[in-house]
Amino acid sequence: MQTVATNHLKTSQTPDQGRFLRWKNIPLGHSRWTDGFWSDQFEKACQVMVPYMGEVLCGEIGHALNNFKIAAGEKAGDHQGMYWHDGDFYKFMEAICHVYAVTQDPQLLEELDEYIRIIGKAQEPDGYIQTQIQLRPEVDRYENRKYHEMYNTGHLLISACVHYRVTGKRNFLELAIKQAELLCVLFLPESKHFGRFGFNQTQIMGLVELYRVTLEKKYLKLAEKFINNRGKYAVVHHSTTEGYPIGDMVQERVPLRESTEAVGHAVLALYYYAGAADVFAETGEKALLDALDRLWDNITQQKMYVTGAVGQAHYGASTNRDMIEEGFIDAYMLPNLTAYNETCANLCNAMFSYRMMGIHGKSKYADIIELVMFNSGLSGIGHSGKDYFYSNPLRMVNHTRDYHSHENATETPHREPYLSCFCCPPNLVRMISNLSNWAYSLTENGLAVNLYGGSRLESTLTDGSVIILEQETQYPWEGAVQVTLEKCREEVFDIHFRIPDWAEEATLTINGEPWHESPLPGNYLVINRRWKPGDRVFLNFPMEVSLVEGHPRVEEVRNHLALKRGPIVYCVESPDLPEGTSILDVYLDGNSPWRAEFEPGLLGGIGTLKGTLLLRKNNQTKLYGKVSRPEFESIESRLVPYYAWSNRGQAEMSVFLPVVWSNR
Template sequence: MSNKIGNTEMTGFREPTLSPTSGYVKFRNLPIGHSRWTKGFWADKFQKATDTMVPYMGELLCGDVGHALNNFKIAAGEKTGEHQGMYWHDGDFYKYMEAKCYVYAIRQSPQLLEELDEYIRIIGKAQEEDGYLQTQIQLREELGRYQNRKYHEMYNTGHLLISACIHYRITGQRNFLDIALRQADLLYSLFMPENDHLARFGFNQTQIMGLVDLYRVTSESKYLQLAEKFINNRGKYKVEHNATTEGYPIGDMVQERLPLRESEEAVGHAVLALYYYAGAADVYAETGEKALIEALDKLWKNVTEQKMYLTGAVGQAHYGASSNRDMIEEGFIDGYMMPNLTAYNETCANLCNAMFSYRMLGIHGESKYADIIELVMFNSGMVGISDSGKEYFYSNPLRMVNDTRDYHSHENVTETPNREPYLACFCCPPNLVRTIANFSNWAYSLSEKGLAVNLYGSNRLDSQLQDGTEIHLVQETNYPWEGLINISLEKCKEAAFEIAFRIPDWAKGASLRINGELWEESCKAGTYCKILRKWKAGDHIGLDLPMEICQMEGHPRIEEVRNHIALKRGPIVYCVESPDLPKSTSILDVYISADTQWTPVFQPDFLGGLCTLEGSLLVRNNKQSTLYGSISKPSFTPIKTKMVPYFSWSNRGQAEMSVFLPVVWNIN
């Protein structure tokens, strides 16, 4: 394949998020489709994405329920009507298209490509002559271009650019990319010059990632320059305390009180913040600017050590205040303030936490970033979609009590007691589905000395190392339910190269064998076990990760979970759900004994096949019913029950649920 973009000759695929010339990364990404799940947990999820998630989402977004494609058709003059959906609905459709591209990369279905081509034709027809493309503005005469940042023009643009670049890499076709280039060139003409109004317009900044992606595809430096310009503009202008624009909070809410390079604390809307940080990480990967990575290191540490839930979820509150006491929505509040029942934890924010960590993994090549990716995807990511693949959660608390979420009172339905078949605010479902569809591409990375194994799950890798030599291997495992991973090399170069195996931070006592012989050097938890040797076809690596059931407690400053514990086995966080309790038992009456012995039991016919923990809990008899009351000694009734993976709750009807439970200690 050979294409010419501008003055740049393009040959073959480019890497998804890291350019091949960048000298500022430790790990590089594989080309899309070189790693494929074959069986087990993630293979089942990808199959469901292919058969159900993507087609069902297409029914919604291409029909009258979601109305997203209709918006483009109206703007293209092929349909009459008015814009429907949120201001960011164009971006939702671009994410759906991206998911469809990933499925095409694996399945190679001509029908998928034809459907994508038809969407692209309509979108291209809707685009205005100067490159402008925002149906929420084009179809509402009272709105003007780039007048109010809450109209999400930047967000939509970013997802357009990202999706178009993915489509080009996978298909080699220029039709979608040309639309993106016209939009990006318009952005450059407007936002590159100094302009006080436009300089503060970044807001929900997916356009930074999109512009860097365009730079990687085209080698046109102006796109990287503009991406950096958007970073430089933040924090450049004075912000009054609790200021608003068009009734929308600004300041910390949109990460503009401080320049990014001076920031040490994650603030404001969690999705806005983490997309911003991910974009800045992309810029660092191309520029190597020290101040940028130093700030990102501090921000990543702040998120994961002070503002992240046990499930990898982030964005503690729907409404609240930053540490500077700026008003915020759907975002970060003070460190260690971690409510369970009212936790917001938007699915998009959780996924963005993984996206940011994925970029930091590429930059630093350290296992702690892959640990966060895995934690999110097995817990706070997958909880966002039902086992059927057709219902969604937007917010993801760690406790649900049936009478505490009167979601009908909210104009925008985001806090629901059940997953819903359609959400009026539809940003999360396509974000999750595109990540599931692409997740096999995160399993491996190319390192300077060879290959890094980041994620575990049965798969097949057919690719090349950085020196161009072929590598073919097969991974077989029942992970995450079992900790034994078997990897067989089918083809590799004769010269020595390194394979690095991630040892998760929870895998104390991990061991590794090569062709049956114990590897005597370190398999320390929380690191990559790096083995440099002459490998050969037929070599077998056996990695054993102990799957102990751990009682997890929170930092003592997290008031909400003091004297509470949760159960975690491997990467999976567990919860108790009311279908597994005696009838009419409230989740608030359930306690856990620290002495209980829990037994993992794999149930192949339960919710697609998963491992539960069987044991006993305590139901309190003399519960408190008034605001305050005296108590001499609590009384409990033990019950035999099971704990289920957090991601699997709410698949058996409306239910109560809790991850953390008050603990009864037997202290001698």
């Protein structure tokens, strides 16, 4: 892959970023993975994930491009796919943009230009572009919010801004501006109908991005108005309208600034919170940030799985007893077998944390990003790069659920090559394609290292001085990380090194000499010095295997444990058990040690854990029955990373296992 030449560092397309961000994003394309875990994933995105997604979305299965062609008059037919399928295609285009930012492959640019031409031809003269409405004459524009016009618009704006930043071309951006101008005409005036419309609110993020690129203030004003409208209009308890319930399901019962708890559809909520964080970054409104701080704490401390997943239930009720789908339920109610954990929701958890990291400059937000991406995010795509999970449970037991009855097959016992509800796959692929840009942030007086992986940064600090460094590591399988500076300014500046919250007794040396301040888990170690080319920083994160237990109020994991090493959460999977063994028969021996082993021949090379498991021989078969002393058989087995399960045929799996402690 091509590096970004330092004499061609892109600055003209770098957007203005919020005055109230402590840390700024590096320009797209200035960081790239070079070796190791994420480099392999990015290469797979280039060679497999993005091309395969193109085959699906541009062909007769996904049909998304066909919808634009039909609306453009270049093809006959009817709209196919979900109402939000336009948004799926925009996310796919964004993934291509992120790949192009690194590879500079001209064929990708030509491909994007053709998509943009078709979309532009489909767009109506006043800027409206929504194929699910344009191709259904029986419905009107902005008639019914379940048609997801706002969701699609948000992804259009985001994708167009990314395209402009990495190419400098305005062809896609102009389409986005036309659509945004129409939104301003319709939604800036006060209206109860339009005021309650934007429930799936990617348009907030999109409008802020467009504001940052164009500096047109009315886009930011409209983004803030969408925030202010939630909870503004009184609704009757348990009432429904337009096919969607009102209230907590769509974050409509309580104004955001008064919110204390994450409720409702997890994706709708987290896109909303991420957009609100973007608005805060531009306005600095304390009440908005106070609410976001409360919500982030509520999610990560009371409603998040050990894998970073969120959105506990497919169907359920909020604490206000509003009906919800695909979302948050009560605190500490974290079932394993029925956990929904939509891939999009997990990724949105990382998106929200990324924005909060920029606002606060604290390590705990990067810890969540890392937790999601190595576990509940990456579990959404298989090793082949061509099959997907929509939901991500923490336990799978065969023949216990009728997956065929689940709506749109969003819950499946194994990954699928195509999901009729296709929002998650392009969301994940664009995140994998873009993740290197989250590895570093620009601070007021230097740089922050947020994520570890073999990478190269060629960028400029906030004062305009060039910074070039190389990161070498086999993280997450090994804890050794070396960062070498190749070019930097002569004056003193800071480098912030994230010390993960699990990394106890980490060490850091500079040019072989220990730094005088000890690294503290869950913090950034800030090193302020006169750096020079050739300086080498060596970090070592001890990678001990940890036993993890849940809060006592998480009833499903009482007396259960999970295993974790570094950022990776592990699971037991039936291919590693004796034939015919149910996952329900498996127990952990709490006194047995586990050792890490890298297996290059397994799924392209993954780290596993080897140790002793216990198989119960007299498990209960009745609903309730008398029990005598349990009988166990010891076996040697292995655990695989949670993200890697379901790649060896249909299997049972569990992250948490009941534990047996022998007498000492």
